[in-house]
Amino acid sequence: MRLSLDKNITKQGGWVEVDIQSPPPAGSASDYRDAVRGRIVLTNTGKIITAEGWLHTSATMQCGRCARAHTVDIRIDVAEECVLAEIDSPDAYYNEWADESPIPIRNGDQIDLSELVRQLLNLHLPPRSLCRPECRGLCPTCGQDLNEGDCACSQGSIDPRLAALAQFRPRAESDK
Ligand SMILES: [Zn+2]
Ligand SMILES: [Zn+2]
Structure with missing residues (x-):
């Protein structure tokens, strides 16, 4: 150079x-x-x-x-x-x-x-990049890579009280 x-x-x-x-x-x-x-x-x-x-x-x-x-x-x-x-x-x-x-x-x-x-x-350099456009990301509840398959959380059989907790948890973590 x-x-x-x-x-x-x-x-x-x-x-x-x-x-x-x-x-x-x-x-x-x-x-x-x-x-x-x-x-x-x-x-x-x-x-x-x-x-x-x-x-x-x-x-x-x-x-x-x-x-x-x-x-x-x-x-x-x-x-x-x-x-x-x-x-x-x-x-x-x-x-x-x-x-x-x-x-x-x-x-x-x-x-x-x-x-x-x-x-x-x-x-x-892009500030953010995806491995592929249709990447499904990680489950916000259990952290499973959804590209490798669905986790138990996404099967709709979850107790509604636990579902509320599941929604609450990631937000609480990002507030720290
Ligand atoms: Zn990805
Ligand atoms: Zn999950």
Whole structure:
């Protein structure tokens, strides 16, 4: 994800194409399974460096209903603004709270896209994911994985007083 700082890119109108094939950068928020692949064209517009292209990888996530680990495909269309500022410089993140804050891509005499890739991956990882759209999840009463079959709770033979308890219990737990 690094390449030498081409003189071309330091001049207005200059551009460089970067092929990306690397392990996920350190500081990623998730358990990525595959290398990050992609192609990004950096263009110096005078004020900033635009980064345009795509990234592709996959991550292991827990299902939001049954907690089963599964693989999520992540495809990102890249259209970001960057600057030739040092990644490690404290100033580089001065405007981090702003939406349009450009991402620093300079590392000494090299262009280093690891910070760009790290931010894009974290931004595009879905907050919640299902192992499959029709996942039935866990029984809120006994915790059985309903994908593996019905539990006794769902058979309607439960005493109405116990049913009321069953409804009450998960709520009481989430109130803690
Ligand atoms: Zn599931
Ligand atoms: Zn159950």
